[in-house]
Amino acid sequence: MLQIKFSKTIICLLFLTLAFSASAQTKRKAAKKKTAKETTLTKTQPVAENDSIPVVKKNARPESESRMPPTEQTDDKVKSDAHPAATDDKSVYFYEFSKSDFFISKIFIEHDENGWGKITFQKKDFAEPVTDPLQLSPATLERVKATWQALNFLDSTENYQYEKDFSNLGTMKFTMKKDGRERAATFNWTDNKDAKTLADEYRRIGQQFIWIFDITVARENQPLE
Structure with a gap:
């Protein structure tokens, strides 16, 4: 009689353990799905353009250089003008x-x-x-x-x-x-x-x-x- 009760107790504990394990796995899967959705939303969310940040060109010349006057020509005609x-x-x-x-x-x-x-x-x-x-x-x-x-x-x-x-x-x-x-x-x-x-x-x-x-x-x- 005691053996039968003991067996039933063990079976009940096993069922409880399995139920608890299944519930934990379900919660973990739900948490993973939620995290994946948040990550997807974060990646796909468009970034607002900030007009106040200037765009810097890699090949842009310094402002001081762009304002320099043009170099004087020294071709043959100019030289001949120096000695008419x-x-x-x-x-x-x-x-x-x-x-x-x-x-x-x-x-x-x-x-x-x-x-x-x-x-x-x-x-x-x-x-x-x-x-x-x-x-x-x-x-x-x-x-x-x-x-x-x-x-x-x-x-x-x-x-x-x-x-x-x-x-x-x-x-x-x-x-x-x-x-x-x-x-x-x-x-x-x-x-x-x-x-x-x-x-x-x-x-x-x-x-x-x-x-x-x-x-x-x-x-x-x-x-x-």
Whole structure:
């Protein structure tokens, strides 16, 4: 009899234990579901934008740098403006070549004592002559001025024209204006060594400048592909 009661007691305790365990598990599952729902709501809840917080760009430049003035250009045109070509009243030395039926029908070069001046040339297929600033290199200027001095041009009365006429080769003209004095000499061929040297110097100056001019125009208008 006692064994039967004891067995019933144990069975009741087992049922109570199972019931308590099931209830605890149910509460835990409910708590987990509630926590998961709260977490989901927290993640999906939109964040309100705060207009008072400025947006900082990573690549933004400092304000002081953005207000800096633009850098001055130092290209060739600006440099040439710093040393303008010699005007007519400052030019001392003049050279002119002309031949109407040549492709380059006219070349006129003038410059001052420092080598600053301008060059004018006329091409057969150009409607108007081209005039550009000119600066002689120190070595060229030294040779040119030395040749003018060797000719003693202002004080000389020599006619540089050769005894025969070679006007088919073109006409050259030297002119010097200095200290209120002026002298010019025109010839188409000469056997004077210094006059020939001076004409050759100016011819090279003109040919080099025109060659550079042609190359520059070709590069600007017909670039290589």
